[in-house]
Amino acid sequence: MSSNWLTREEKSQFSPFENLHRAMPTENTGLRSQYPLKFAILVTAPPLDKASDTAFYFLQAALKKGHIINQVFFYAEGVYHGNQLIYLENPDLIYRWQDLAAQYALKFVLCSASCARRGIMGKEQASYFEKKGCNLRENFEIASLSVWFAEMHIANRVMVFGEML
Amino acid sequence: MKTLLMIKRRFSSPELAKESLDMTFAATSLEFHVSLLFLDDAIFYLLKSSAVPADIARWENSLTALFAALPFYDIQKIYVSQEAMQQRNLQVEDLLLPVISLPNAEINTLVCQYDRVLS
Numbered sequence: 001m002s003s004n005w006l007t008r009e010e011k012s013q014f015s016p017f018e019n020l021h022r023a024m025p026t027e028n029t030g031l032r033s034q035y036p037l038k039f040a041i042l043v044t045a046p047p048l049d050k051a052s053d054t055a056f057y058f059l060q061a062a063l064k065k066g067h068i069i070n071q072v073f074f075y076a077e078g079v080y081h082g083n084q085l086i087y088l089e090n091p092d093l094i095y096r097w098q099d100l101a102a103q104y105a106l107k108f109v110l111c112s113a114s115c116a117r118r119g120i121m122g123k124e125q126a127s128y129f130e131k132k133g134c135n136l137r138e139n140f141e142i143a144s145l146s147v148w149f150a151e152m153h154i155a156n157r158v159m160v161f162g163e164m165l
Numbered sequence: 166m167k168t169l170l171m172i173k174r175r176f177s178s179p180e181l182a183k184e185s186l187d188m189t190f191a192a193t194s195l196e197f198h199v200s201l202l203f204l205d206d207a208i209f210y211l212l213k214s215s216a217v218p219a220d221i222a223r224w225e226n227s228l229t230a231l232f233a234a235l236p237f238y239d240i241q242k243i244y245v246s247q248e249a250m251q252q253r254n255l256q257v258e259d260l261l262l263p264v265i266s267l268p269n270a271e272i273n274t275l276v277c278q279y280d281r282v283l284s
Contacts, residue, residue, distance in 0.1 A: 042283075076181065076184050145188065145191040149192060149197065153166060158282070158283065
């Protein structure tokens with residue numbers, strides 16, 4: 001074999017996906033034996049959509065039951081959740097997400113490409129795109145799609161809220 | 166990891182369509198084994214240009230070129246719903262790419278074969 005090929009150990013140093021398969025259950029043994037489940041959550045609905053409501057109540061219920069959710073990934077129209085300039089007569093619709101994050105140490109991640117298209121910028125993005133202000137809500141962060149796929153890879157169940165495809 | 170993406174509608178804007186395709190291409194570039202399933206009106210994106218109905222907007226027509234590039238992105242298999250094809254009076258020969266046409270009853274078993282399903 002040519003020495004140009006990397007060994008598995010060398011590969012795992014810079015590929016975040018190389019080691020993740022070990023966390024996967026080897027066979028599907030049914031719901032009950034896998035409790036608590038690890039969920040990967042994708043929200044593609046905007047904050048005022050019914051699907052956003054459903055996502056919130058699902059998260060609340062699942063976390064209360066003791067299931068594992070490390071992060072929520074917002075994609076397409078869903079990235080509007082991270083816009084701090086949204087003003088609503090009922091501010092609870094936005095702030096309840098942050099309350100939930102504080103309570104259960106959740107991470108909210110926005111897709112960088114969707115954010116750029118919809119004008120949602122953190123400090124880094126604003127300087128990169130040469131914009132004056134930034135409007136990223138606290139507790140939210142902007143990352144690439146690969147973060148979502150890494151999460152999807154290690155989860156037992158994948159949930160999508162809102163229309164995407 | 167075997168992943169199935171279900172595309173099931175005509176997109177309301179080119180940006181939304183591109184975001185959906187981004188998801189597909191990102192998955193393939195991260196070495197997920199991706200297959201696609203086209204349902205309902207999404208089938209129109211797979212049509213050859215000669216078979217495209219006149220009422221499809223120009224930007225949708227340009228999307229067809231993007232979908233035509235799917236084999237270059239290492240998409241494993243492309244499935245279409247047989248019922249959706251029949252309802253729209255289409256044949257497999259009208260489509261750009263080699264596809265596997267499945268009756269709706271078999272789509273259930275297809276979905277069960279995949280580790281992850283995004284729709």
